[in-house]
Amino acid sequence: MVERIRLFSQHVFFIVFMYGGRFGIHLGSALPCFSCPFVQGCAGHCYLMALQRTHVGFQTAFEVFFSSAFVHVLWPFALFLILFLPLSKLWCAWLCPFCLFQDWITLIRKRLHIREFSMSRQVRNRLKPVKYILLALLILIPLAIANLGLHPDWGLPFCQICPARPILPLFTGNVSNFHIDMTNSVTIGFTATAMILTGVFLAGIFFKERFFCVFCLLALMHLFKKLSPFRFEKNVHACTGCGNCEQMCPVDIADVHLEKGKNHMPGAVDVLTQDCLGCMNCVESCPVDNALVFKWFDFKIFSSSRQYMTRKWSSK
Amino acid sequence: MTPVSSRLDRLKTRTKNLVQTELETQTSLIRNHPDYSDSLDPFIKILQQTFFIEQFIEQSSKDIVFTPCIQAPLELFHAAGLQPFKLACGSFAVQNMAPLHLPALTCPMIRSISGLLEMNQTEGIPLVIPTTCDWVVKFSELAGLYEKTDIHFMELPHLREEERSAKRWHNEIQLFKTWLEKRTGQKIYSKNLLRSVKLYSRAFELHDRLIRLRRKQIVSGLQYALIMNAMPYQDIEIWMAAVETFVIGLQDTGIRKIPVFLSGSPIVFPNYKMLSLIENAGMAVTADDICTMERTLQGTVAYEDASEFALLKALAQRYHTACSCPTFADNHRRINAMVHTLKQYEIKGVIFHVLKGCHPYDMEASILEMRLKDQGIRFLKIETDYVKEDEQNIVTRLEAFNRTLRSIEQ
Amino acid sequence: MKIGIDVGSTGIKIVFVDQTRLIWKKVVPTKPGQSSLVQELMNQGLAACHAQQADILKICVTGYGRNLIESSSKVVDEISANAAGITLLTQGKARTLINIGGQDVKIIKLDHQGRVTDFRMNDKCAAGTGRFFEMAANILDTPLEEFHVKEDVEAVSINATCAVFAESEIVSLLAKGISKYSIIKGINNAVAKRIASLAGSGHLEEEIYIDGGPARNSGLIESLEDALLCDIKTAADPQFTVALGALFAD
Incomplete structure (x- = not known):
């Protein structure tokens, strides 16, 4: 019962997030789920993008953090919290389009009666800090661009390697994110990493249910669970x-x-x-x-x- | 001089007659019980047959495999096309045939089982032994079965909550499957296994319905014991059909006694001494956590997918972590299920049945007593043996216990 | 007039009661044919009290042989009867009762109304019971009432886990020339320890009473007080509490 309702909800929200923009739905840029901004006509943007951007995220000069302009950074964050708090984890398994994508892959595996890969409690525990390292990079790299003169091609570091970026646009017929950007060594590095990670995650998701969620940065919204x-x-x-x-x-x-x-x-x-x-x-x-x-x-x-x-x- | 073999034959015949008489007396007691209905006949019939294994095998359409405990997955037997035969015996008389070298304080059920194997021609019947309590671990050696049959041990990890135990047990389940395949010469495909798992899930749902009727005292403790005792000797579908018939024919007598929870050592046909004494003392056993009763079918197997790996993993978990056998070391949650049932169905008393020599339950008794009394639950431990002589002593305690329960109700 | 009968494993106890006042009591050893024995006792009692069959308002029976007596108007288990009896005798002050019967030992916890809240009873085994003392009294040729021993007597260690073995143990101690009183003290200590272990870790609430035949042995009570670390009082007419209680159990 509950499983069916959840699947229904996932599909409804998949359609809303992926195609809603075409029907004039726009839910803002602070969504606590992988509604990927690289999907044309999506109904809202994943907050992780805003977090890395200039003006609304951490690609901001240090002075701004101590000025009234900081409100521009706070505002999307507040919106993110407002959206996150009432639903909390339901954003993951009930709303997130990328979660549904993973479930489809798992469904195929289950239909083929292929066994799942086991991951021990120990391995799971060891992987936990990865999220924090990613979060640190996601904050530090944009800060470095804005303040230390790091090359702007380092911008949106998480999006550049996120497997959702090439995968989700496929559902709108867009395959353009599957490529290596040969502009310079930074872009080559990022796009090559993205392609490798996409491959790794596709295989990972096939053999291990919701493999991506182990590394999902949005799961860190958990830090605010006490408020929910x-x-x-x-x-x-x-x-x-x-x-x-x-x-x-x-x-x-x-x-x-x-x-x-x-x-x-x-x-x-x-x-x-x-x-x-x-x-x-x-x-x-x-x-x-x-x-x-x-x-x-x-x-x-x-x-x-x-x-x-x-x-x-x-x-x- | 009479040759040894003919003396042995004479002992065998004598014991068989004694067992026959015992069975007749016990079944007539059961049949004369006011809430007996004819729909229980199939269960009694199959239970009676279990004492004469040669005839049992003749009538069985499948080859049989002995197993003394509940940790060898029934689903796997079913998928392999084999009939499990639960080695649990409640006959007092059959103890006559037990080997004389068994230690004085042997668990009476083990004594009985050894006697049963001696009384019948059981050479060559394979045996699966999960290493639960010490008696189960050692009895095959004591009963001299090593030379006589193919024994497969399943090494049960005595920790329930550690991942390493789960892995080891999963491996044991896989080895058990391989052993079954070797015995039958046929591979167990995941498709077949899935079918068996689903079948047993349906059996469990039926069992759950039965349990709810029991909690309401529409099904008595004795009826329930008969039904559950008979389960691991027959095809599950036949059993389910018989249970359905029984449930349909049920009538609520409207009689409500003081409900009690029975825990402790196994209660096996035809040893329903405790059940009938409790009932005679004005109480009804509406719940239990005994491995030959409610724990025979303990839960539905929840599996992630239908691959062989996942099914075996789910089975391993269902027959390990879901089990509250007192031989587990980290068994502190055992009491939770108990207290939950006690509160949910307003049962105020626990009767703890210990067979003399059944050490694991004896050890659990004092631990449970302290924790249950903390929760305001009355607790009565009764230690007994496969003898009738202590009935009067037990009755006195049960009657007094009944009064203490009634006094809290007032 | 009411009659309370306790058909025990070693003795049959009978009490005649007027309201709550004990007017006649008697104990005889249990023999086969309890029913006729009880009838005979009742006749004796009626004669002693100058009463008629018609004066009997009710007959309550308890004890091991309670279901063998046909003339009973009420049958009670001896645990509840015991609790009711001690409550009557102590005006509801008893919270814990230790009963040493012929074949069993009971520890009963009760509330002020004489209702049993919890109890423990040893399994069928004679060690530490009245039977055990009977055996010891026989070998030592000393009545139970004289089992009281002065404090300065050194106790010998006796293993009371089995009544049969304890018997040969006592004989060999006597043969070694150990004084009778050391042995008696040893027996009291051993039995007290056994009873204490039956009580387990549970706290025994005051006031604690002891009854049953062996309660006449004040030496045992002292040993028991030491083993349980508490004061124990003896019920008046310790052998008859159960028979009396049969009349008053709810």
């Missing part, structure tokens, strides 16, 4: 430890299963982790009533139920 009414809680004392949640999680989050060692705490424990995409697969496969609950303030959006779980799998 969107919650994911676990009633630790209901959990039987069956591990279905970890098993069914597309990004193999172990913390829902093991609650980050908080298992001696009474009552409900927050288990919304950075990598969580809000897909609710875990809740759907949890066999204990109300052990896992997605909440919006105190309103239960979806909570686990033995009957739901049993029905779902016996009718498959």
Whole structure:
């Protein structure tokens, strides 16, 4: 049920984000999902682009940070927060077009009965800092362009290597992002890296569900989760430890299963982790009533139920 | 002088007669029970047959494989076209045939199983043993089965939550599949496995319905025990059909007793001593976490995709992390499921059944007692054996326990 | 007039009660044919109280053989009966009750109304029970009432995990010339330890009472107080609490 609603939502938003601009929809340039600005006629831009740009992002002179002009940087950020806060992680698995693209690939793999690649808890933990390194680069490179005279071809460093940039425009028939820009060594470097990464990620996504999400910078919006009414809680004392949640999680989050060692705490424990995409697969496969609950303030959006779980799998 | 073999034959015949009498007495007790219905006959019939393995094999359309525990995936047996035969025995009489060199404090069920294997012609029937408790680990050696049959051990990691254990167990499940393939000479394709997984998921849904009826006391503890005990000896589809028939024919007697949760050592046909004593003391066993009852089918297998790898991984997880066998080291969550059921169905008391010599449950008892009492739940531990003589002592305690439960209700 | 009967494993106890006042009591050893034995006891009691069959308002039976007595008007399990009995005798002050019966030992926790809140009972084994003391009293040729030993006597260590082995242990200690009182103290300590381990880690709430035949052994009570680190009071007529309680259990 929930899975179907989610798939429906993903498709609707895929169409809205990818083609909405053609029908006059424009949702701004601070979207917390991969609505790629390189898709012509898209309905809004991924905030990561704004973040790297001049005037509204970090490609800004140091003086501006201490002047009233800084409001131009703050404003898109505020908009980003306003958009992010109510939906939080739902932006990932319910709205993000690139997430749906990955799901399609996974669907093909599943149809072919090809096994998924395993990634151990240890590897996952080791990959976690990659996001922070990328974020640091995403901020430092534009700052260096604006202040230290780095060549402007270094601009939009994340977009230049983001695999969504060549892939998503394909759905509007645009293949132009698959090329090597021979202008200078910087452009060659960036475009070549982009092509390699696109290849790597396409293969990665095929063998590992939502492989891109492991590195997704937007997942760092998690840092503001405390401000959001969107919650994911676990009633630790209901959990039987069956591990279905970890098993069914597309990004193999172990913390829902093991609650980050908080298992001696009474009552409900927050288990919304950075990598969580809000897909609710875990809740759907949890066999204990109300052990896992997605909440919006105190309103239960979806909570686990033995009957739901049993029905779902016996009718498959 | 009488030759040894004829003395052995005489012992065999005598034990068979004793078992026959025991079965007749026990089944007539069950049949004379007020809530007995004829739709339970198929379950009793198959359970009676399990004591005479030669005839059982003759009637079975599939080759049988013995397995003493619930950790060998039933889905894999099914996909391989083999019939699992659960080695769990509740007969007191068959203990006569148990080898004399078994230690004095042997778990009575192991004694019974050893006797059962001795009483029947079981040479050559393959055996799958997940290494759960010490008795299960050692009994094949004690019973002298090494020379007689093909034994496949599945080394069960005793940690539930570690990734390394999950990996090892996944590997064990793969090896088990290979072993099954070698036995049948046929490959188990993921397509077949998927079909078995789906079938068992349906069985689980049916089981879930049965459980809900049981919580409402429409199905009694005794009826439920019969149904679940009979499951690992027959084709799952036949079992499901029989359960459907039983459920359709159910009538609510309207009688509501004090509900209790039964936990602890296995309860196996025809040893329904605890169940009937509890019932006679005015209580109803509406829930349990016993491996021959509710844990026989413990959950639906949730798999990521239909590849062999994913299916085996899901099976491995369902038969490992989802299991609350007391032999696990990190078993602190065992109590959660219990308390959850207790609260959800307003059950105020737990009766903990320990068979003498069943160390893992004996050890769990005191841990559980402390944690349950913290939650305001009444707890009664009863240690017993495959004997009838202690019934009076047990009844006294059960009656007093019933009174303590009634006094909190008031 | 009401009659309470406790058909125990070693003794049959009978009490005649007027309202809540005990008017006649008797204990006889259990023998086969409990039913006729009970009938005989009732006749004796009626004669002693100068009463008629018609004066009997009710007969409540408890104990191991409770279901063997046909004339009973109510049957109660001995745990609940015991709790009700001690509550009556202590005006509801008892919170914990240790009962040492012929074949079993019980630790009962109860509330002020005499309702059992929790209990523990040993499994079928004679070690640490009345039977054990009976055996020891026989070998040592000393009645239970004289099992009280002065403090300065050194106790020997006795293994009370099995009544049968303890018997031969006592015999060999005597043969070694160890004093009777050292052995008695050793027995009291061993039994006390066993009862304490039955109580487990759970806290025993005051006031704590002890009853049953062996409660007549004040030496055991002292040892038990030391083992459980608390004060223990003896019920009046410790052998008859259960029979009395049968009449008053809800």
